[in-house]
Amino acid sequence: MTRQGIPQAGNNLDPWYDHYAARAAGLRASEVRALFAVASRPEVVSLAGGMPFVSALPHDVVTDAMSRVMTEQGSVALQYGSGQGIPVFREQILEVMALEGIRANADDVVVTTGSQHALELVSKLFLDPGDIVIAEGPSYVTAMVIFKSYQADVEHVPMDENGLIPEALREHIARLKADGRRIKFLYTIPSFHNPAGVTLSRERRLEILSIARENDILVLEDNPYGLLYFDQPAPDAMRSVEEDGVVYLGTFSKTLAPGFRMGWALAPHAIREKLVLANEAAVLSPSSFSQLVISEYLSTADWKGQIDTFRGVYRERKNAMLAALEEFLPELSWTDPAGGFYVWLTLPEMLDSKAMLPRAVKELVAYTPGTAFFADGSGRQNMRLSFCYPTPENIRLGVRRLATVIQGELDLLGTFAGTGPLDSPVDGRRFGAPPPNLS
């Protein structure tokens, strides 16, 4: 239903149906969110969510940091603070970013309520209705929810195993410009991509930065997973080579714990000033308590050693997932991430990951359908599998169940096509492998 041609956000059981702003139409429960409810049942192996494995963080280390903060700086921790964030904490954030080649000034860091909030603030500053955000295809669901809530259109540019394809980016920009569209920024997750699991090569980082510079397009570099590599570090952050054209987003959610809700933006000076004002307007100040506890943790605990521990946990789980895919679904194709939380799986052409999901949940396994990661509804032939949270044993069990579901779907299709059910279940070798494909 529309009011003056504007799609409305609610439904007609909602008495405020007619009152919502047009921008609220973009706010719909994502597929990931709807899944959390079902997938959190203990008997379901969830390969759907992206929850960090916080049990690998010794909780007493956090408790000690909290209690020292309360004893020594309790009245600061419990008080409002600066809209930009505590200066000492911003200095420590520089040390974290230095691990990915970034040299910056603490004055250009803005502390936010997770990097999610930094995404919201940047969108608020830059996006008008009808603007274009260029993003990888697929891209991070909840960033796209924000872009849509500012009534911007997301334009996907394809990736391959080395990340975003520069020639495709050039073509898309040229076409959008020829159509008179206003491109506000390129949103990119260059390292250990969510959901594709791929990493942008060093050469492509440079090339993409120069394309953005030539076309006067700001780059929004979102880097929650960069330090969670398995063997080799990712290439240095894009921000390490380009200061003026990049807004860089970081977070403590994956290297420490998301419960603190602490992230940051590093921005060119003029943008930084506006970000602080937008942060103050939204939350007055980011949590003083969380900042001081993380600051204490960074100065007293072995935080680099803890990141190593997380790497070990996720490496083992990624290996378990790839081994299970090899064992149970050997004819399918998937990405082999060098870090992060996710594998992107490509199904045989005739299958639809979204339609298949209820049957998967019935078989007690959950995943995120590829369609969640595209603004245009494509991605039916793909799914995102997360290996961050379940144990290696459960990952194997989950993939085995998934193979049963996929085989069941293929048998059903075979029946309807008149060829009869295919033979025994869980034998992936009977269907042809589609080509590697991220779109």
Ligand SMILES: Cc1ncc(COP(=O)(O)O)c(C=O)c1O
């Ligand atoms: C690509 C990406 N960006 C941003 C976020 C938000 O992280 P947070 O707000 O916890 O820092 C996530 C969380 O999963 C993510 O995957």
